[in-house]
Amino acid sequence: MGNGVLRPRSILVSVAAALTLTGCTGRAGGPREPTPMPVPVGDTALSPAVRGLTLLVVGDSWARNLGVGAADADRDRRNVVVNAGRPGCGLMQPVRIRRRGKMVAAPAECNRWPERWRDLVSKYRPAAALLEVGYWDGQDSQELPGGKGVSSITDPGFRRRFDAQIDRAIGVLGAGGARVYLPTVVDNEAASRANSDAMNAAIQAAARRHPNAALLDLHGQLCTAAKVCPRQVSGIQVYDETGHPSGTTHDRLGRWLLNSIHADLLDRRKNGGRS
Secondary structure (H helix, E strand, O other): OOOOEOOHHHOOOOHHHHOEEEEEOOOOOOOEEEEEOOOOOOOOOOOOOOOOOEEEEEEOHHHHHHHHHHHHHOOOOOOEEEEEEOOOOOOOOOOEEEEOOEEEEOOHHHHOHHHHHHHHHHHHOOOEEEEEOOOOOOOOOEEOOOOOOOEOOOOHHHHHHHHHHHHHHHHHHOOOOOEEEEEOOOOOOHHHHHHHHHHHHHHHHHHHHOOOEEEEOHHHHHOOOOOOOOOEEOOEEOEOOOOOEOHHHHHHHHHHHHHHHHHHHHHHHHOOOOO
């Protein structure tokens, strides 16, 4: 499987293959035929084989949201999900951030991520770590040390620092032997599309650099190849009022995450630790 995208064939329960919605054929009174969902939006069930996994979830508010979904998905508590996601916290260790339209000092606790994550790895010894920072670090909201004003992932200096920081984070999270999973991000709208494109390129490049890292195609769960990210799928409201995955969505994504990670780790064990 490599350290590229974890593809649907490796997922034990794949909504892309199994889920349909019912729609009309276009003829009045005609038969109703199944129409494929425009995007997968997670998995409908957690595979019974997914058990004994300790997953550490770190990163921003999307990380926290996905961590809640993963914990909700495992109703029988066959696995351990350590949810350490923190809203408004990325990897960049800025001096100031934009909050409610004003620049304020960056939270010290956000910038302490190397120490916090090292402690969590030491305490829980996870087999897998989910690192999700692409949404927060993809915004034009941070003033970096030595910089003037905010910059973004499309800026070469910001990108160089992001590359160095994500390499450092993968090293911290994988120090105990954990496989580190890097989700892609959904497409931003209009002029902000360049930010999400650049962030996905940076995440993909990081996965290629590290043998113990793997890309999780979260973008493919929520958006089409044509970069259409529907707000509603088969009656499911995909996002809540804050722009994060809704309760139903994060539960479905949580099942997809656990199924995907379990399948990848199983493949690696069968191949002697090689992807």
